Amino acid sequence: MESDHSGESWREESGLKWVWGALMIALVVVSGVTLAYMSRQKAQLGDLTAANQSLNSSLTDLRGQLQSVTTRLNEQAAAARAAVAAATASSAPVRPRTSANALAQTQARAAGNGQLADSRLKQIQSRLADQQKEIAGAREDLNKTRDDLQGELDSTRDELSGSIGSTKDELSASIARTHDDVVALQKRGERNYYEFTLTKSKEFQRVGPLSLSVRKVNTKRKSYDLAMFVDDNQLQKKSVNLFEPVWVNLQDQSQPVQLVVNQIGKDQIQGYISAPKYKRSELGETASTGQQPPPVTGPAQKQQQ
Secondary structure (H helix, E strand, C coil): CHHHHHHHHHHHHHHHHHHHHHHHHHHHHHHHHHHHHHHHHHHHHHHHHHHHHHHHHHHHHHHHHHHHHHHHHHHHHHHHHHHHHHHHHHCCCCCHHHHHHHHHHHHHHHHHHHHHHHHHHHHHHHHHHHHHHHHHHHHHHHHHHHHHHHHHHHHHHHHHHHHHHHHHHHHHHCCCCCHHHHHHHHHCCCEEEEEEEEEECCCCEEECCEEEEEEEEECCCCEEEEEEEECCEEEEEEEEECCCCEEECCCCECCCEEEEEEEEECCEEEEEEEEECCEHHHHHHHHHHCCCCCCCCCCCEEEEC
């Protein structure tokens, strides 16, 4: 009977390990696909921005040409008016036919120049209208791409936040208040547990994936101050209450690390650290090779200072 019961327990733990590994692999695959899509969308956004800048530059050039043509048209009209005025003032009564011919020629030249300028002006205005339509279309595409990218980012953020939040909720609901509770959680085989007993000191002690140092203990309020090294960075946690979980995100951990103190004495605290069984690097190797993650065995580790 004991052998059958041990076999069933082993199969249940093995099944949980496989389910947990499959969930982690699925999360890594979804994150990779999402990051690739985001990278492609960012590249398209950069191309549209460059096209918009090019269209704006062309629009500026066309506006300059339009201003130049308008200035030349005004100058030619002024010259034509001056020529007509000069011809009228210098004409003599004995040569009325010659003066009339000169006036007619001057007016004809002015009319021809005006028609040429009007034609060029219409061409420039047409090109300007086409450029403005292209700019409007590019801006619309740019806004649509930006909205799509923002939607994808929000969706990915919600999925990741939901996954991390559900993990925190599950761990918060199963806080161990005694050593026996820690042993019971360890037997589930879902995470690694490291028990510790620390006294007030400026020296750091290694506990699982963290280095800890107790700086202050308040037995009356059942709280403590803690310093820790996280990825080579020192962090301070002040006025942390008894049984209050402290969450720490490490670079190579697939889930947050949880620290809980379940006993507070004079200049001393006792508790445990809960960490994921597999690192990100191990999950990545498993996904690429198709192998099962290496098993992690052994009871809860208890450390004394």
